[in-house]
Amino acid sequence: MLRYARLLGVEMRVSLALAAQYRADFVLEGVMSLFWLGWNIVPLMVVFGVRPTIAGWSFNEALIVMGWFTILRSLLEAAINPSLLAVVEHIRKGTLDFVLLKPADAQFLVSTVRFELWPLLGVAGGAVLIGDAFVRLGQAPQALHVAVAAALLLLAALVLYSVWILVISAAFWVVRLDNLAYLFNAIFDAARWPSSVFRGFLRVVFTFVIPLAMMTTYPAEALLGRLRLQAALGAGLGALVFASLARLTWRRAIAHYTSASS
Amino acid sequence: MNRLYTIVRAYPTLLRIGLAEAIAYRAEFIVWMLTTTLPLIMLVVFAAAAREAPIGRFGQADFAAYYLATLIVRQMTGAWVVWELTMEIRQGTLPLKLLRPLHPLIAYSAENLAAIPMRAAIAVPIAVVMLIFTGRAHFTHDPLQLFTFLVALCGAWLLQFAFMSIIGTLGMYIESALAVFDLWMGLFAVLSGYLVPLELFPHWVQKVANVLPFRYMLGFPVELLTGGLTRGGALRQLGLQWAWAGAALLGARALWRAGTRRYEAYGG
Numbered sequence: 281m282l283r284y285a286r287l288l289g290v291e292m293r294v295s296l297a298l299a300a301q302y303r304a305d306f307v308l309e310g311v312m313s314l315f316w317l318g319w320n321i322v323p324l325m326v327v328f329g330v331r332p333t334i335a336g337w338s339f340n341e342a343l344i345v346m347g348w349f350t351i352l353r354s355l356l357e358a359a360i361n362p363s364l365l366a367v368v369e370h371i372r373k374g375t376l377d378f379v380l381l382k383p384a385d386a387q388f389l390v391s392t393v394r395f396e397l398w399p400l401l402g403v404a405g406g407a408v409l410i411g412d413a414f415v416r417l418g419q420a421p422q423a424l425h426v427a428v429a430a431a432l433l434l435l436a437a438l439v440l441y442s443v444w445i446l447v448i449s450a451a452f453w454v455v456r457l458d459n460l461a462y463l464f465n466a467i468f469d470a471a472r473w474p475s476s477v478f479r480g481f482l483r484v485v486f487t488f489v490i491p492l493a494m495m496t497t498y499p500a501e502a503l504l505g506r507l508r509l510q511a512a513l514g515a516g517l518g519a520l521v522f523a524s525l526a527r528l529t530w531r532r533a534i535a536h537y538t539s540a541s542s
Numbered sequence: 543m544n545r546l547y548t549i550v551r552a553y554p555t556l557l558r559i560g561l562a563e564a565i566a567y568r569a570e571f572i573v574w575m576l577t578t579t580l581p582l583i584m585l586v587v588f589a590a591a592a593r594e595a596p597i598g599r600f601g602q603a604d605f606a607a608y609y610l611a612t613l614i615v616r617q618m619t620g621a622w623v624v625w626e627l628t629m630e631i632r633q634g635t636l637p638l639k640l641l642r643p644l645h646p647l648i649a650y651s652a653e654n655l656a657a658i659p660m661r662a663a664i665a666v667p668i669a670v671v672m673l674i675f676t677g678r679a680h681f682t683h684d685p686l687q688l689f690t691f692l693v694a695l696c697g698a699w700l701l702q703f704a705f706m707s708i709i710g711t712l713g714m715y716i717e718s719a720l721a722v723f724d725l726w727m728g729l730f731a732v733l734s735g736y737l738v739p740l741e742l743f744p745h746w747v748q749k750v751a752n753v754l755p756f757r758y759m760l761g762f763p764v765e766l767l768t769g770g771l772t773r774g775g776a777l778r779q780l781g782l783q784w785a786w787a788g789a790a791l792l793g794a795r796a797l798w799r800a801g802t803r804r805y806e807a808y809g810g
Contacts, residue, residue: 302717302718304716304717304718305717305718305721308718308721309718309721312721312724312725315725315728316728319728319732322732322737322738323584323587323732323737323738326737326738326742326743327587327588327591327738329742330591330597330598330742331591331597334587334590334591335590459570459573459574459577460573462573462574462577463573463576463577465577466576466577466578466579466580467579469579469580469583470579470583473583473586473587477586477587477590478586479586479590482586
């Protein structure tokens with residue numbers, strides 16, 4: 281365990297050094313992440329500019345969902361996207377062999393090759409959005425509710441990561457799948473809206489198949505003290521099932537891997 | 543004159559190659575097209591917002607018509623030259639294209655254009671669904687406007703391609719051309735009417751959007767199709783669109799010239 285923690289430290293240092301190497305890029309990316317933070321709220325403001333509530337959510341409440349979405353997407357862009365895009369490249373070129381030869385768990389190595397620093401600004405930005413929403417609502421979330429929301433955040437990160445592992449596993453069979461990543465990003469974008477906006481078929485998909493509801497709407501409801509206990513438990517159970525499914529699929533995919541050169 | 547002749551002779555072949563490539567990588571291609579989910583998400587959001595009463599002149603059916611038209615225009619005006627260019631510049635494969643007796647941007651345009659039939663194969667069924675579910679009342683019946691729509695669609699593609707070429711060519715000057723493109727797409731999403739119909743913005747935003755090129759890449763053809771414009775207004779804006787397209791193409795050419803002069807292939 282300690283060994284893996286040290287390994288993680290090394291990987292992070294390397295990523296930081298790599299990012300700082302291209303200074304103009306580094307600064308530009310920082311400025312850009314600040315810009316996106318503000319720009320992303322524009323659609324929300326337009327929609328709520330014409331209606332006080334939509335599907336049972338007021339602007340401030342929807343802002344909390346937006347805050348969670350910002351936090352999660354930042355985590356995705358900082359820790360998950362860069363690494364897994366690198367893996368697809370490894371599989372295509374056949375250099376994954378070098379990763380598999382290393383004396384550590386391949387899934388761990390593959391998931392930690394690269395981190396981006398700037399998206400982490402978004403985590404702070406999301407927290408500011410949530411804080412701002414609560415100030416304007418004139419209430420403060422209870423400690424218990426905050427704890428539940430934090431737990432849900434961890435579960436959501438786990439699910440996101442699992443979805444990604446599943447995508448990568450698919451790359452072993454179909455090779456060029458980096459655009460599947462874009463597809464997932466496009467679908468994930470729906471999570472910025474409260475899930476009650478969606479009805480019928482889409483709601484079922486976003487609750488059970490790609491559990492977007494649990495990633496952003498549930499934590500927001502938890503903070504507002506509206507989340508039902510069984511929904512929270514269901515989310516926890518679902519996340520664990522998802523994660524073990526991903527791990528199993530990864531093991532099978534690795535066993536299936538025959539390298540590009542052979 | 544001789545160069546023009548080369549282009550005219552080579553272009554049909556280039557188109558055929560492009561189409562063959564699009565068909566060869568069809569799975570990838572379809573996944574790319576499916577990533578255009580944003581109009582559908584926005585449609586659901588606005589349908590929820592307009593459930594009780596219309597917003598401005600937009601009822602639920604108007605929103606459906608607007609966003610489905612957005613989806614169609616977006617599919618039909620898609621290009622990807624910016625990714626291809628930045629990748630070729632970074633990996634040093636661009637000199638191969640520079641050696642050919644044909645301007646690389648022209649070759650790219652053929653590749654990008656050749657995918658249109660595949661895109662139409664997706665867009666046309668959407669158009670049919672649109673007609674069946676939202677009814678003809680939400681679309682323009684004016685033949686002049688329909689014709690203008692087709693011309694505007696070509697103009698929108700040209701604009702898209704030209705600006706993508708400009709940003710891609712920036713890759714010869716700076717490393718972060720794709721970051722610039724991200725910024726561009728962010729501005730595009732809001733100021734073109736892609737996320738939200740421009741009519742729902744405050745007046746001063748609309749005025750700004752009318753001058754910038756973004757609206758002419760998407761919102762303008764969509765408004766033509768959904769009948770949001772008068773005849774005179776449509777023709778005037780069509781002129782503006784093509785003026786922008788011409789300026790952007792000239793800009794791309796100038797930037798390319800200056801760029802190739804300073805470009806030294808990596809690893810070459």
